[in-house]
Amino acid sequence: MTRSARTTLWAAAASAAAVLTLHPLVVSSGWIVGALGTVCAVAGAGLVVRGLFHRPGLAVAVQALVVLVVVVVLFGGGTALLGVVPTPATVDRIAQLATDGVQVIQRYSVPAVDLRGLRLLLVAGAGLVALAVDLFAVTLRSPALAGLPLLGVMAIPLALAPGGSGAVVFVLAGVPYLVLLAGERRSAGRGRGTRGGRSVAGVTASATAAVALVAAVAVPAAVPGLDERPLTIDTGSGDTIAVINPILNLKASLGARSDATIVTYTTDEPDPAPLRIVTADVFDGQTWAPSTGADIPRRQRVQDGLPPAPGLSQAVRDASVVRTTSISIRGLDQTYLPLPYPALRVDIPGNWLYETDSLNVVGDGETTRGRQYRVEHLDVQPTEQQLREAPQAPGDLRDRYTELPPMPAVVADTALQVTAGASDDYERAALLQRYFRSSGGFTYSTTAPNDGGTDAVATFLSEKSGFCVQFASAMAVMARSLGIPARVAIGFLPGRERQAGRAGDLSQWRISAQDAHAWPELFFEGVGWVRFEPTPATRTGQSPGYSVPQVAPAPPVQGQTGATPPPAATAAPSASASASTPSATDPAAAAAPTGWDRVLALPWGWVLGALLLVVALLTPWASTLLLTRRRWSRVTHEPSSAEAAWAELDDRVRDLGISWPSSATPRQRAGSLSEFTGSGSAAADRLTRMRAAVESARFGAGTPPAGAGSAGAGSAGAGSAGAVLVGRRTGRQAGRLVRADVDVVVEAVAAARPRWVRWRARLFPTAGVRRVLDWWDRD
Structure with missing residues (x-):
């Protein structure tokens, strides 16, 4: 698999994960299949075109065409020729659906029901995001810029959905982007004098990014007040704002913890009925939502009077008492107007329109925040x-x-x-x-x-x-x-009476978010x-x-x-x-919680954050340990033992902050380490023998130093690699002895390094991470 193909797949993974962060904004998940399918189609088109024609510009054009075809097939409604070729009727239909989707976004707070218009916007938006990420990461080879569309998508639920998008989805969206950035650093580092362009600083940056990602998940779970349950009504301090969601998810709660006053009203009705905001008449098995149809004609202004309530006969209407209620909004900010039902007339400034079937009142570019208005309404009391x-x-x-x-x-x-x-x-x-x-x-x-x-x-x-x-x-x-x-x-329930009126007088009431x-x-x-x-x-x-x-x-x-x-x-x-x-x-007399209830009640935010932190901390150490074991397990003869020892030495001194150009020879590398081992020391002797052994294994020209096999060399000399080792030992035995030589040299180098560098090398060895990143960037 080429680097371009791997980047395409990681770009698609990042796009798909970013799209999944939108899940809290919609009450159901039917749109996800279409959205993820569009992302896969964009990635697949890029892989095929680049593999066959090697023309990046053509790949972008084909991917854009794929997005268009997917939208036509899914939302054309049979108006397209052969199901894929758009016609003028297809354009009109898609434009109408897009308009309906925009109306859902404008009128409804989250989570919104995924009506067909909103589903069109989500699916088409997922395709465009995948196209933009692929363009930056693959075609332009600038993965950092791919973060712009990804950030734009992920910021939406963070701004609108209570509790954001969730820790798991956030991590799933962040990891592919980090991989893309790692590939960019690898490409940018080629030819800069480090092995494969990757330095300890680069690996440290990757580790820092990973720790930051874990902290972004763990910290909100640990800080009191940041873990909010998904409420459809919420209040803040000071200038309170509460939002009522007209989409009733059967798992969501209308409860709120704040008792701050958000609405006050005076009325001549002795026993006020609840103030109605909106009615939901479409039920899909999980949610109730208001039906969406054509735009409300602008002539239907509440200031001109509302029509008779649907189904209300003239006889019942005549027998009902006309009441007057004056309402003052303090902390409610939305497009639907709270009213007694049925309203006859509303005196309010601005453009407020009524829906004929429900008598819901919607602001045309208006919100309820800070409004004061007077309502004439009927007090209908039907008889049995x-x-x-x-x-x-x-x-x-x-x-x-x-x-x-x-x-x-x-x-x-x-x-x-x-x-x-x-x-x-x-x-x-x-x-x-x-x-x-x-x-x-x-x-x-x-x-x-x-x-x-x-x-x-x-x-x-x-x-x-x-x-x-x-x-x-x-x-x-x-x-x-x-x-x-x-x-x-x-x-809202009628709320709490603040001042009772005498017979025929007005009474004052207050409503809080808890109502x-x-x-x-x-x-x-x-x-x-x-x-x-x-x-x-x-x-x-x-x-x-x-x-x-x-x-x-x-x-x-x-x-x-x-x-x-x-x-x-x-x-x-x-x-x-x-x-x-x-x-x-x-x-208190309710049944005791079951074992499953106790499991659900656990602080899973803390648990997940702790697990992610542990994984992030152990990954460098575990990957390096696996790499070392695999390296030495492959030693079967003297040359492989010498190569394993030299690669082990290279990895461990890099963790200590010492590196050299990828073109450096074993002799040059040994020379750069000699300033740490000195001359005549045991470490210098081991380094010289290791260098001679690897040169012999690679070129057959190395000559073991004098006295390498003498008794004076002791067990260390007996454990030297390469030509110094005679055929009495197997290669695996030689490998075990050569590792002692590596330890001696590394200890000498570490003694000359700062203490914090030594601790970093012990706790966060980066050899395993570097090997994974090298594989990722392999052409």
Whole structure:
């Protein structure tokens, strides 16, 4: 394999690892296959073209064409000729997808759902990064410049994702780049008077870079406050900023540790409902996300009034009270506007547009930071009769909001079991709510279920412990399985009342980041989207009064699906009674953690950092030890013994900071060492014999010094290599004795070197690392 081919492969590895650092920005991993496939296609095209034509410029052109073909094949949607040749329709389609992807980036905070538009940007971006890295590292032979696109990619999750990209992925991205840099130093050092262009300083630089990489992983894990769990809402000190993520990952938490005030409001509503920020209606089995469609027309300004809420009849609208709420944002910075639902009109400066289907309000180049606005909204309080008598939802709406991906059978089975005996959708919704709040034995906890994948809802139903995201998602999914249109809303609980108003006066409330909340909304024709509250009362207080029927069937016995209710219906507790009855058990009474839980609770950041540090420290010593053993194990006769001794001497004195040009002869090298061994000493004698032995082995012209085999030489003379050794010993025996000569010479050289150099040579021998780097740069 040529140096160009090896560099191409390492460049591809660096690009692929950098692309993987983007994983925390997206809720699912479906885009990774396409992105890594594009990186491999770019590398493969470079290898083939350079191998066949040896024209770097042609390779770059073909790689760019490969990126284009991959994008057309994956995202052309059948508009391309023969599947690969783009047409005007292909260009329009890809441009629209790219626009959709940009909108996802602009509107949603991380982790975002990988809708097709965002997936296009990720796959095409991975191809362009691979092309740029290959261009710098291989074509231009400037691997250092390849760090620019790699750094640009790796900086994105560091800036946007809570906790960055993860230690393992960061190391995987850093190692290939270090290898590329090592190859650059090797090429730049040719002809500079050192062996193969590599000096002790160069190897020290490589070791320093490796230690820096390990420290970058280990230090954040060791410093308190730098290891943040992935929250979708976070606050800082001083000028607080909190961000609500409209993408609900079933493994993420809406909890926050700060109680800093981020929203204050005054209202004439005696019992305020939660402030809704956004609704999520697309569920893929792991996440809830808002649907993305065409751009909102700029004429849909909230200042001009919002349309009637979807499904809300005129009769219910007329019976509702118009309320007024004034909101002041202190520390919330995002594009979605927190509002009571349903809003009629919003007095706010700037360009704020509403979505017709959801009444979500989005800023057109605006954010909520520092905003003060006044909202007119309806206080809708449907009656039980209106909800029971609601006709079936329109077909298109029902199809859209009851769509589910393949789910474990236990989800639908549990929904049928819980709602057995219900006579209408309202009773089914009320029974689902009561199941989660009280009768099902669920516990509110800030720890998510272990499974955050496609079986997350089933895992939650089994473990019966989670936070509001799990409760809201489970109820919405189970409602959809029963044919009830459902979605999930994200916003804030009413918060804490700061100053209660008299009858007819305004009351003041404050909301902190800890009030972030999610709840399900179910659709009833004539009333519209209705809030239910499955999260236990320990977190949410009272459930909405309309969500608790005055008369409800008794819940079926667990495990008896389809059980018939008893003839006499039992009276359901009132809203106030259900709020005062504890619905969650004491966390201290929860089941003891399992052995696997204890394993997961270990400080894996510390463990990984310590392991990487140990590996980095032991690698030079272990690689040198292996090299030495392999060298001496190959000694079979006297010439090989002489060569092994000379190579061993060369490696060990290099660790002591002494080197010579690669063209230097054994006699010249021995002469440069004579100033350390002196003349007439045992070390000088051993050095002379070793030099004569290697010259004899290489050229057959060396002459052993006088007296080399005399008794006066003692055991040292008997252990000399090359021509001095007579045929009484095998080559392996000679090798063992010659190593003693190397030790004597090295000790004499080390005695003249500074103490820190001697310690560095003992603890961090670099012979093994140099051999690996020499192999890497071999043409």
